[in-house]
Amino acid sequence: MEPRMRIGELSRRTGVSPELLRAWEQRYGLLRPERSQGGFRLYSEADEGxxxxxTALISRGVSAAEAARQAATAGGSTPAPGRPDRPVVEVLAGExxxxxxxxxxxxxxxVLDQLFGTVSVDYAIRHVLIPYLHELGDRWADGTVSVAQEHFASHLIRGRLLGLAGDWGARNQATSVLACLPGETHDLGLVMLGLLMTRRGWRVTFLGADTPLDRLAEPVPGLHPSLVVLGTYDARLFRSHRDAVARLATETRVAVAGPLDEREVATTGAELLIDDIAEAAERLRVDD
Incomplete structure (x- = not known):
């Protein structure tokens, strides 16, 4: 009998969100699941194929409806499980x-419309946007892109991600507050971390860049968050607010995101998150 999988596993293998998979099933009849004895939809390797x-056809400019029609009627072997078809991501990243x-x-x-319509937000952040932003930073450092180009790209991506944030996981039970320390104006990394956290069980209250400490103190008692994440790229800023961070860490769990010294952060009672945003979100996953 052909192996079957739940929709979460199908999503993990293909990089397409469960919501989009359900939409393709309902609108285009792309997927043909069976029902388990418990009533769960079970999908086959043929569905994965x-x-x-x-997704491969969409990456070449075919509409979703036509791509699903062609895929539903095409023969051929099923691609190996793992990540989405590489050309899809590579072409979109290049464009x-x-x-x-x-x-x-x-x-x-x-391009971003096509990307988010082809793969999951999680996959897009991990495998397209984070690598792109790292490369952009390297190109800015070596002078091959201008400050204007770097700002343009960062602000455009930030706006799109904030649009995707929606309710920041309002239906989740575990609560968190994300904010940049006073004086820190770069919050794009924190936006991406917050989005990934919402997909791992967190309800996020996002306060953004340059958050005054008195404003940071206001929502915390009312929310009773399980976690506060403070972001900065400047070690001097962290040192200037060390005492305030330490006071906050006596009230709740505090994590700091940024290229800081782990031992220095630990002296405040806070923890330093790993530099890899996707891995940091994974380690902060709320246990089921």
Missing amino acids: RVRRT LTQSMDRFDAVGANA
């Missing part, structure tokens, strides 16, 4: 870089 063919370098907001948003 049709999803992979659909994103080209659009950003040209200050082409329409083109960049079109």
Whole structure:
């Protein structure tokens, strides 16, 4: 008998969100699940193959409806499980870089529309946006892109991700507050961390860049968060607010995100998150 999988496993294998998989099943009949004795939908490797063919066609400019139609009727072997078809991500990542370098907001948003319509938000952040931003930072450092290009790309991506944040996981039970320390204006990394956290069971209250400590203190008693994440890229800023961080750490769990010294952070009673945003979110996963 052919192996079957739940929708979460199908999503993990293909990089397509469960919500989008359900939409493709309902709108286009792309998936043909069976029901378990408990009533759960169970999907086959043939379903996985049709999803992979659909995402590959979408990456070449075919509409979702036409891609699903072609994938549903096409034969051929099922691609190996693991990650989505590599050309999909590679093509979109390349087009994103080209659009950003040209200050082409329409083109960049079109690429992001296609990206988020093809793979999950989680996969897009991990495998496209984080690598792109790292490369952008390296290119800025060596002078191959301008400050204007770096700002344009960062602000455009930040706006799109905030649009995806929605209710910041309002239906989740575990509560967290995310904020940059006073004087820290770069919050894009914290936005990405918060989005990944919502997909791992957290309800996020996002306060953003340059958060005054008195404002940070206001919501914490009312929310009773399980976790407060403070972000900064500047070790001097952290040192200037060390005492306030230590006071906060006596009230709740505090984690600090940024390129800081782990021992120095530990003296406040806070913990330093790993530099890898995706891995940090995974380690903060709320236990089921």
